[in-house]
Amino acid sequence: MNVLVIGSGGREHALVWKLAQSPRVTRLWCAPGNAGIAAEQLAANQSPVRCAAIPADNLHALLALAEDNQIDLTVVGPDNPLALGIVDLFQEHGLRIWGPNRRAAQFESSKAFSQHFMEKHGIPTARSKVFSDAGPAKKFAAELCGICAVKADGLALGKGVLLCHSLEEAGLAIDEMLVGQKFGVAGSRIVIQELLEGMEISLHALCDGRTTRLFPTAQDHKRIGEHDTGPNTGGMGAYSPTPFLSPRELGQVSTAILDPWCEGCREEGIDFRGVLYPGVMLTRDGPKVLEFNARFGDPEAQVYLMGLETDLLDLLEACLDGGLRKREPRFRDVAVCVVMASAGYPGHVGKGQIIHGLEEAARLPDIKIFHAGTARDGNNIITAGGRVLGVTALGGTLAEACDRAYLAVSKIQFDGAQFRSDIAAKALGRAEE
Ligand code: AMP
Ligand code: GLY
Numbered sequence: 001m002n003v004l005v006i007g008s009g010g011r012e013h014a015l016v017w018k019l020a021q022s023p024r025v026t027r028l029w030c031a032p033g034n035a036g037i038a039a040e041q042l043a044a045n046q047s048p049v050r051c052a053a054i055p056a057d058n059l060h061a062l063l064a065l066a067e068d069n070q071i072d073l074t075v076v077g078p079d080n081p082l083a084l085g086i087v088d089l090f091q092e093h094g095l096r097i098w099g100p101n102r103r104a105a106q107f108e109s110s111k112a113f114s115q116h117f118m119e120k121h122g123i124p125t126a127r128s129k130v131f132s133d134a135g136p137a138k139k140f141a142a143e144l145c146g147i148c149a150v151k152a153d154g155l156a157l158g159k160g161v162l163l164c165h166s167l168e169e170a171g172l173a174i175d176e177m178l179v180g181q182k183f184g185v186a187g188s189r190i191v192i193q194e195l196l197e198g199m200e201i202s203l204h205a206l207c208d209g210r211t212t213r214l215f216p217t218a219q220d221h222k223r224i225g226e227h228d229t230g231p232n233t234g235g236m237g238a239y240s241p242t243p244f245l246s247p248r249e250l251g252q253v254s255t256a257i258l259d260p261w262c263e264g265c266r267e268e269g270i271d272f273r274g275v276l277y278p279g280v281m282l283t284r285d286g287p288k289v290l291e292f293n294a295r296f297g298d299p300e301a302q303v304y305l306m307g308l309e310t311d312l313l314d315l316l317e318a319c320l321d322g323g324l325r326k327r328e329p330r331f332r333d334v335a336v337c338v339v340m341a342s343a344g345y346p347g348h349v350g351k352g353q354i355i356h357g358l359e360e361a362a363r364l365p366d367i368k369i370f371h372a373g374t375a376r377d378g379n380n381i382i383t384a385g386g387r388v389l390g391v392t393a394l395g396g397t398l399a400e401a402c403d404r405a406y407l408a409v410s411k412i413q414f415d416g417a418q419f420r421s422d423i424a425a426k427a428l429g430r431a432e433e
Contacts, residue, residue, distance in 0.1 A: 007077030036371025343416025
């Protein structure tokens with residue numbers, strides 16, 4: 001089977017790596033890919049993964065690539081092509097593609113859409129309202145004493161959320177988005193939510209339009225600095241499963257969030273086939289959804305796919321064919337991913353630093369180094385973006401997986417490399433209690 005993966009980050013490297021293990025994948029493309037993806041080969045016939053230098057948002061060039069190479073299945077990694085309607089476009093041309101269509105992708109591409117949906121269908125979430133004018137927005141922020149999250153409605157590269165702790169901060173955030181148009185049209189509508197306190201976790205559920213299959217919990221580390229300080233990033237590390245929900249509690253979360261979500265989709269004729277990734281806060285009043293994403297998290301995908309025992313191609317096809325009821329994703333052990341990023345990230349970063357030690361680190365047991373912003377320069381692998389590598393380890397326990405991941409990180413060097421040394425620390429603290 002000929003498969004094409006769209007995207008170029010650590011998540012897409014993990015998707016490619018796992019699909020490459022499927023005995024049914026005989027040709028695998030990635031657009032645009034990265035240096036790590038280009039070094040993978042297929043278990044079925046040892047042929048190399050081919051990268052095509054087409055950006056993930058150039059839908060027509062991607063369509064031509066898929067048609068020219070008889071691609072049987074396209075798998076979409078990032079949010080942007082989904083929001084642009086890549087699934088609708090490919091389907092109009094008779095091509096099979098994994099991911100939600102444009103309407104279903106609104107769960108991520110419009111926070112106002114999600115918020116209305118959650119309220120209408122009784123999904124627990126933060127108290128919130130949607131605004132296009134600064135005056136009423138500030139009045140609502142005042143009702144919350146300025147302690148609120150101000151969110152751009154549309155996609156804003158993960159930067160469209162400002163957490164406020166005073167009326168002054170909230171006023172500035174509202175003005176930045178609605179008056180200053182800091183996020184362009186993405187911020188011409190905003191959602192204001194009460195600020196929730198608790199432990200934040202990531203949920204992921206495959207969906208075939210009717211049935212959902214919930215994965216174990218994961219936790220991302222969004223801030224750049226140790227102990228969750230400094231600005232938000234795309235995610236500096238993740239692990240799964242977390243110790244914060246027992247299997248019984250996870251079942252309750254599924255009943256509280258996924259059941260009404262599924263029922264709501266059915267009522268509204270939304271055909272969601274792909275993976276739903278709710279960001280959830282475990283508050284004193286129970287779990288509450290902060291936001292929905294309509295794709296795999298990055299770096300959550302790296303830990304999930306490292307531990308996944310089930311054939312990924314089978315699962316993705318089940319999403320498209322309505323066959324998830326008969327499929328159960330199985331995971332083994334505990335996985336930890338530590339992201340190594342370029343100097344300056346999440347702000348402006350340089351490129352072209354030579355990365356040393358990759359081969360030595362890769363030889364360690366139960367380690368996989370997923371590439372994100374990397375490129376090949378002759379015999380060297382060099383940095384080419386903000387998040388550079390996702391060093392991922394499996395272990396029998398969380399402590400073992402963590403030790404393995406950090407041992408691998410210690411073998412890798414590039415100028416200005418930054419990483420957090422407290423990935424999974426909250427869970428390890430819990431384990432020691
Ligand atoms: P989002 O893109 O909506 O997930 O927001 C980015 C990050 O901001 C989340 O991962 C949370 O850490 C934080 N956040 C968002 N909304 C809230 C909220 N209502 N209360 C507390 N933290 C929030
Ligand atoms: N892990 C954060 C994200 O993928 O949005």
